[in-house]
Amino acid sequence: VEVNQKTILLVEDNPDDAELTLRALKKSKILNDVIVAHDGAEAIDLLVPSDGKQGLDAALVLLDLKLPRMDGIEVLRRLRANERTRLLPVIILTTSREQEDLVNSYCSGCNSYIRKPVDFVEFMTAVQQIGLYWLMLNEAPI
Amino acid sequence: LSGNASPMSLSRTRRLFIGGIAAAAVLAAPLVIPGIFSSQFLPHAFCYTGDARLISAHVISDALIWLSYVAIAGTLVYLVRQLKKEMPFQWMFIAFGVFIIACGFTHFMEIVTLWKPVYWLSAYLKIITALASVMTALALPPLVPKIREMAKTSLRSREVQNELAASNRELEAFSYSVSHDLRAPLRAINGFARAVLEDGAQQLDEQSKADLLRVTAAAKRMGELIDDLLKLSRTARSEMVREPVDLTCMAQEIAAQLKATGPERDTSFTIAPGLTTVGDRGLLQVALENLLGNAWKFTGKAANAKIELGVEQQDGHSAFFVRDNGAGFDMQYATKLFAPFQRMHDDDSFPGTGIGLATVQRIIRRHGGSIWAKAAVDRGATFYFAL
Numbered sequence: 456v457e458v459n460q461k462t463i464l465l466v467e468d469n470p471d472d473a474e475l476t477l478r479a480l481k482k483s484k485i486l487n488d489v490i491v492a493h494d495g496a497e498a499i500d501l502l503v504p505s506d507g508k509q510g511l512d513a514a515l516v517l518l519d520l521k522l523p524r525m526d527g528i529e530v531l532r533r534l535r536a537n538e539r540t541r542l543l544p545v546i547i548l549t550t551s552r553e554q555e556d557l558v559n560s561y562c563s564g565c566n567s568y569i570r571k572p573v574d575f576v577e578f579m580t581a582v583q584q585i586g587l588y589w590l591m592l593n594e595a596p597i
Numbered sequence: 598l599s600g601n602a603s604p605m606s607l608s609r610t611r612r613l614f615i616g617g618i619a620a621a622a623v624l625a626a627p628l629v630i631p632g633i634f635s636s637q638f639l640p641h642a643f644c645y646t647g648d649a650r651l652i653s654a655h656v657i658s659d660a661l662i663w664l665s666y667v668a669i670a671g672t673l674v675y676l677v678r679q680l681k682k683e684m685p686f687q688w689m690f691i692a693f694g695v696f697i698i699a700c701g702f703t704h705f706m707e708i709v710t711l712w713k714p715v716y717w718l719s720a721y722l723k724i725i726t727a728l729a730s731v732m733t734a735l736a737l738p739p740l741v742p743k744i745r746e747m748a749k750t751s752l753r754s755r756e757v758q759n760e761l762a763a764s765n766r767e768l769e770a771f772s773y774s775v776s777h778d779l780r781a782p783l784r785a786i787n788g789f790a791r792a793v794l795e796d797g798a799q800q801l802d803e804q805s806k807a808d809l810l811r812v813t814a815a816a817k818r819m820g821e822l823i824d825d826l827l828k829l830s831r832t833a834r835s836e837m838v839r840e841p842v843d844l845t846c847m848a849q850e851i852a853a854q855l856k857a858t859g860p861e862r863d864t865s866f867t868i869a870p871g872l873t874t875v876g877d878r879g880l881l882q883v884a885l886e887n888l889l890g891n892a893w894k895f896t897g898k899a900a901n902a903k904i905e906l907g908v909e910q911q912d913g914h915s916a917f918f919v920r921d922n923g924a925g926f927d928m929q930y931a932t933k934l935f936a937p938f939q940r941m942h943d944d945d946s947f948p949g950t951g952i953g954l955a956t957v958q959r960i961i962r963r964h965g966g967s968i969w970a971k972a973a974v975d976r977g978a979t980f981y982f983a984l
Contacts, residue, residue, distance in 0.1 A: 469781055471782075471789070475789075478788070521777055553773060571780075573783045573816060574817045574820070575787050575792075578788065
């Protein structure tokens with residue numbers, strides 16, 4: 456099976472959560488480069504820079520919803536509005552299970568919505584499956 | 598009139614009295630007034646000197662007034678019929694209707710007497726109108742304080758509704774931040790304790806490893822408690838849609854799901870056929886899941902486990918019940934049964950967060966019903982609920 460080698464962008468403001476996600480990715484033998492953006496605006500600057508520079512070519516975006524400055528839903532809307540990132544796989548990785556967040560995320564065009572479990576073992580399983588599915592099984596348009 | 602008659606019956610007596618006099622006057626009038634249909638007078642059109650424009654101005658105006666009065670009375674009658682129960686002072690609206698129709702007929706007679714000078718008949722109808730008018734005029738003032746009181750009450754209830762909506766929005770924001778912000782530190786506690794366990798496996802002695810496992814378990818447990826608390830608050834704020842619900846069918850599905858979680862267990866479900874009620878389907882599903890789930894859990898160690906759903910007469914009212922022959926509980930703690938986080942058993946014997954019955958009670962109360970239980974230690978429990 457061919458593995459997508461491109462960079463993963465993790466958008467996460469909480470350093471503990473970022474660290475745990477990186478750890479889970481490493482433990483799951485997902486060897487892709489991972490860049491961490493600490494808020495929504497930083498993620499947008501990386502993926503669709505406004506100064507004409509080449510944006511990051513990512514395999515996958517793991518996006519938290521509650522972020523400082525620009526929240527996850529707004530990031531998602533901007534990615535979908537941009538020609539270059541409108542088909543980029545975006546997975547919401549968040550704490551909330553409120554219906555409103557789920558509906559808003561899917562309406563704004565997320566590809567998947569995963570709630571971070573408290574238990575790290577369960578979290579590891581989730582991250583492993585994300586990697587297996589989105590980097591190996593799923594065919595993404597170039 | 599008796600001294601202790603209520604104000605209501607007093608005013609009713611007065612109304613009957615006035616009505617009686619009016620009816621007597623109406624019936625007696627033709628006897629007193631000679632030649633009611635006599636028309637040996639000059640028709641009204643004669644007074645208008647046959648001026649076609651003046652006559653048509655009177656005819657058109659009087660006809661329009663008459664028709665409008667009939668239409669207004671018709672609307673009032675329709676309103677009273679539609680809002681049978683909610684409508685206060687129904688009789689007042691009917692009196693208004695009679696008053697308006699009577700007024701309408703005086704205008705109708707104005708048209709008739711233009712050509713047919715039945716002035717006595719016209720006067721007779723005017724007397725009836727006068728009586729209806731006087732009665733309405735007399736009956737209206739005593740209502741003023743009552744109407745003012747009602748307006749005040751409805752204003753107050755609107756205020757309360759606004760306050761309630763505001764506090765619901767606050768609760769919404771609160772539970773959102775609970776669900777999001779309280780879980781993040783728990784993930785860190787659980788995750789980094791797990792990291793120490795894995796990375797330091799060589800250096801840690803068995804006791805330290807066991808202690809770290811306790812840390813991870815406690816954080817996970819608190820995550821579950823937060824989730825259950827959120828479920829409880831969701832049952833309180835979700836919108837209710839009342840519809841007919843087939844409890845038998847719902848319980849059969851839940852029983853099948855429970856059986857699938859423990860295929861090795863020998864537990865019999867007896868679900869009475871044809872149990873139906875009216876309520877919110879989603880909430881009742883949660884309530885039944887909790888009650889049957891509890892019965893399933895607390896019969897886990899019972900031989901010959903039996904779980905039953907049915908309906909019974911309790912204190913003269915019919916109540917649904919969920920009965921099991923499991924662990925039961927001591928009735929002296931029954932008052933604590935429905936409080937959040939209250940448990941009757943230790944976590945090793947029967948795991949749980951103690952939020953299930955609190956959720957069920959909230960759901961039953963939101964339906965305007967009540968829930969209670971009968972039980973004995975090791976002799977099972979029966980939960981009754983009436984909607």
